[in-house]
Amino acid sequence: MDPEPTEQDADAQEDVEPVKEKASLDKAEEALDPCLTHSADNTAFDQAFDYLNTKFCQPAIWFDSFFVDDRTQEDARAGTLVRWTNDFSYYFKEGFKYRANLNARFNLPGVNQKLKVIIDSQGEDDPFAFLKGPDDEGERDIGLRYDWYAKDRVSFNIKANFKPKLEARWRYTYPISQGTITRLTQKIYQEKKVTGESTEFDIEHSFDEDFLLRWSVVAQYENRDNGWEFGSSVNLYHYISSKQALNYIASIYGVDTPYHYVENARIAITYRQNFARDWLFFEITPEYNWSKEIDTDRLDQAIITFRLEVMFQNI
Template sequence: MRYWLLLTILWIAPVYSWWPQPVLLPEDAAARLPDMAAPPETVAEPQQTLAADGSLESSRAWLAGYLNSVSGSLDSFFVDAFFGDDLIGDDVSGTRGKISMATRKVSGDALEFKFGVSVKLDLPNTNDRLKLLIESDEEDDGVQQNFLDSVDNTSYSTALRFLVNERAAWRTDFDVGIRGGLPFNPFSRFRARRYAYLSEWEMRATQTLYYFRDDGWGEDTELRLDYPLNTEKLFRINTRARYLLDNRFFDLNYDLALYHELGPHSVLAYNAGASGDSAQGATFYSYYAGVRYRRQVYRDWMFFEIAPQFEWHRDTDYRTRPVLMLRLESLISKD
């Protein structure tokens, strides 16, 4: 019986190299965020009684090295959590909040200010299936030329999110809420998200259907692809198409980013993107390219960010416009 066990393990180890890997959901990534590499003890323990066989030990060492190299890559959840860009839309359990104060200076224009808040609160006694969402409006009309005005004039949306289904690679949820002040703009929103691996690419596809009283019916289709280059760099492709039934055309957005972890407290991102619509065929009329440097400045929840970039827009005859953005942000989480 012991020899059959040895032959079985020796056969499984090489097959593991080409067998499709299970999807790593953000909840799993969050659990190992403090230490991005999986501890080797978790792989080595089962071999204590079988280590005498040389060929078996070499297979075990190869498998342990492979798992360690995969888990040691810069994690997409680390990037998302560090930058806090998708606090409401992510699928990580626990109460999370973000408060940000940002300035934006375009060459030749006045200094602009924007205040932002987003909160995702797990409601007690619901087994993480019901959440309260509060988020400031991200549209451009929230930008003001005075910081106090940006705080006073910020509009918010409030919603209840119900987790419909959660599996290894699928997640679906349903939101009901109100956006803006009086008169109320009620909305409902259904979202389905799929996680998968395509060779070494990690894919996240999201389809959202929604109805706003003021805007009518619409849908968003998003695709995000992450490729870990090594333990310090992650390459990301983002695409989004938004369709409003009343407009009868798509708003299109594409961007590329290379995230470079400089250390445990700082990340540098190189990004570029384009936006447009399909009103007269697929046309892109706004472009940007720049860098984002983000650093923890106090404990593990206060961040400062500086982001210089260049913009080219059809409204300015594609003239190069330097832009400088500064942001001070607090990210609060309770898992």
């Protein structure tokens, strides 16, 4: 016959329960934290990578999530994104312009979580999308993306749309130090009779939790006699609060066919704020833009854009 539990046994059991609950909560937080990295190997080198990647990821993923930049976000977290933007722009030499765009990324019910439907009316899959101003027309895109592999430093996915276009994207991320990380992205694609490739390199430095500096450079080549395209940008992200942030931008974009020239250059500041509801945002972006088309004179002008955005994530 088992002895009846004493008061000491009961007290000990009460002490154990909070420990178990805390351990369960810690594990749950780890599962939800997209920044935590666990390499397959347990060498000192891999442990160092995990530490640096986790530490650096915190500010980088917040800024990319807040400003909706897929360069970090698409590998760090799966789930649904629905984004409807309305841009009201005043061009000091061309007048008022309005643009509306819808972007979405979601899983199909009952289908492998690695397979996503992509709807893009803004051309954000363009490797030069982050360089362009409010008046640049992007390619409309509806297709499927399969996230084949995403582990440690490496990710790989395949995308197909109805143009038709087939694209493979490989990305490698490497932390240099606790505050500095590099990222190399390579894309190869086939669109009807056009074969192309793009190479993008990013280096990011986190000064602290409030400031993140990112330098990006990208080059693209296609076999349809339009030569090389080149672009580069510098972004300084400034955290103000959990609902407010600033993005200081300087970018340049050029081509080498039919001759070498800079097609677009811009400097801008974007203030972004979440207001009223978790899914409502507005942006104000004053900028100065230098643009040139083939056989036209360069157009220099100031632009101010107000954006109203509805965004749902992970619904």
